[in-house]
């Protein structure tokens with residue numbers, strides 16, 4: 001791949017702009033993705049935080065559910081934050097009726113596990129694959145990971161709960177690095193897109 005990968009941000013709902021800025025700061029060409037034709041043109045994709053039930057509905061409406069599932073299966077690197085993490089789980093513990101995910105990580109997530117909007121918090125999180133100081137984890141109605149399959153690498157925990165994981169080409173965090181101005185997690189993802197951060201090497 002050339003040195004500057006093109007990384008899309010799924011732009012159906014959620015904090016799209018913040019991810020576009022963080023990806024550009026991490027040396028990717030970043031662009032919003034709303035249509036299957038746009039999905040076909042990116043080397044990697046970020047699924048932002050927002051509301052997973054809304055993202056699920058809009059993805060079906062925009063004809064993106066199947067094309068996106070197919071690209072994840074084909075090995076396209078994908079990174080989901082918060083609602084994006086939920087969208088990448090093979091299973092949701094407490095889904096709304098009809099709520100679908102793209103899947104990609106053999107895990108079960110619990111939505112809103114850390115509490116409601118007014119219980120949002122920040123915490124220092126030590127994350128495997130991110131050198132130096134802990135990352136500032138911003139948790140907003142965040143999910144946690146209840147359980148993972150054998151192929152899932154746990155990258156971070158907070159309060160005894162799994163909050164960052166990777167399975168092969170798919171990365172997910174309960175928290176929102178795009179809101180902190182610290183672009184190291186996006187840097188890790190861009191390295192995955194470039195093919196320079198192999199699974200198990202973190």
Ligand SMILES: NC(=O)CC[C@H](N)C(=O)O
Pocket residue numbers: 048049050051052053081082083084086111112140141142143
């Ligand atoms: N900040 C977020 O992305 C919140 C996620 C939200 N609780 C959901 O279930 O989708």
